[in-house]
Amino acid sequence: MTSARGLVAAQSARFTSLDPLLPSAVEPPTDGHVITAALADGARVAGVISHKTYEEHSTIRLWSTAHVWELLPLVGSSQGMDALLTRFRRHLDTHQPDDEDSACVVHWPSRDTRAARAFLDHGLVPLSVLAVRLRTPQPRVPRTLTIRRATPHDLDSVLELSLAELEYSSFVGGTIVRPEARAVKQRALAERLANASPIWLAERDGIAVALAECAIVSSEPGTMAATRLPRGRWGYVNCVSVLPGARGTGIGQQLVAYAHQELHRMGAVGTYLYYNPPNPLSSVFWPRQGYRPLWTVWEVRPAAALR
Ligand SMILES: CC(C)(COP(=O)(O)OP(=O)(O)OC[C@H]1O[C@@H](n2cnc3c(N)ncnc32)[C@H](O)[C@@H]1OP(=O)(O)O)[C@@H](O)C(=O)NCCC(=O)NCCS
Structure with a gap:
């Protein structure tokens, strides 16, 4: 991911303009599977798919499926979420996740409505939100x-x-x-x-x-x-x-x-x-x-x- 740093900087700027309470974007971890996609205008987007299995009898399994495929998108300032999700789907085609106790997950800023459209189109649902309240x-x-x-x-x-x-x-x-x-x-x-x-x-x-x-x-x-x-x-x-x-x-x-x-x-x-x-x-x-x-x-x- 040669332009990862540029994408992180552009994504941070996107976050700030969307919502002043969002922290800066960070580089995704290196221990996942990297996916990339080219957009019609020549721009490239990237993401890391992290695959986790949570232990039986762990508290996390009370709110999560046992197997989780999480996408950490790096789309910078582009509207590349749809292209990235298409790559995510293609990655699953080659890995065939057949366990019923499994999920695909993406955490994304709530106010990014353009990305929300892409998530809905790919069958993802807004199952929970992290909500904040400042000391007032x-x-x-x-x-x-x-x-x-x-x-x-x-x-x-x-x-x-x-x-x-x-x-x-x-x-x-x-x-x-x-x-x-x-x-x-x-x-x-x-x-x-x-x-x-x-x-x-x-x-x-x-x-x-x-x-x-x-x-x-x-x-x-x-x-x-x-x-x-x-x-x-x-x-x-x-x-x-x-x-x-x-x-x-x-x-x-x-x-x-x-x-x-x-x-x-x-x-x-x-x-x-x-x-x-x-x-x-x-x-x-x-x-x-x-x-x-x-x-x-x-x-x-x-x-x-x-x-
Ligand atoms: C969510 C929960 C904690 C709220 O506590 P509560 O004692 O029922 O809520 P309150 O009576 O204090 O209501 C506060 C406000 O919530 C809203 N509210 C509460 N019950 C509501 C109901 N049945 N329908 C619509 N609004 C309701 C009202 O707007 C109310 O404000 P208002 O009285 O000024 O209009 C409680 O209903 C609960 O335990 N629910 C089941 C478990 C749960 O969902 N926990 C939260 C998980 S994140």
Whole structure:
């Protein structure tokens, strides 16, 4: 990829003009398969296809397929996404991904609508978005619930609320309720609670009715976060779940307002999360809490269904 540096620079400029919150483009990793395409005007575009298989019983398999073919496009300032996706399809023709538990994935700036057209034409769907909210004064939300930090003693409540979200999201997004889901979640949450991770419970009459499971993530040069977010400390809102019978009564709003306040107190410049556009609750809820899409995760399952 001789002109890779030029493409990276042009792609960074494209990102900046699309959305001021996008970080600069980076050179794709060297351990994937390089594809290139020539456009009608003579320009060339490139991309790297990375093929990963995630271990059984890993947390990642609760929201991802076992086998993932990810395209990292380097299209610079061109409208070359369609040509690159055609090459991606051709690459799959020679590798025949026949596993049903597989996907083709591309992360791309949400505001790049020209590229969105190409993704749709090739059978990819906007299965989730990475949405951000900068630290801004928020209207005071009157508190009617007890909100407190979860401890290892709360594992059962935290697990049930987390599984309720997993189940709901499995109907409207990429989440998969695998047979080992409970055991995998239990192990991960026990570890997070033991490490005093920023996890909060909202209680009504002493009963846990909602969960906000969060983390602090640093976007520094060389980190994965830096390829997605502006520099700085960020609050990551991993899972918010309100008990099924209690949804739509203002509990989520109260808990999230509290979590924002605490994450900012810990130094977060902003907060981010993933939600599924087909989720009729979260797709309304998160924009109401001040979030907006930065990256869209385009996906097609199984991988062989890429057009
Ligand atoms: C998404 C969720 C956390 C929101 O919490 P909630 O307590 O139900 O939401 P609230 O009652 O605080 O509602 C806040 C806003 O969201 C929107 N909203 C909530 N429920 C809604 C519904 N049933 N239909 C449309 N909008 C709704 C409303 O706009 C509301 O704002 P408003 O009252 O000012 O109009 C909760 O519904 C939930 O756990 N859903 C299932 C799991 C899930 O999807 N988690 C998020 C994954 S990213």
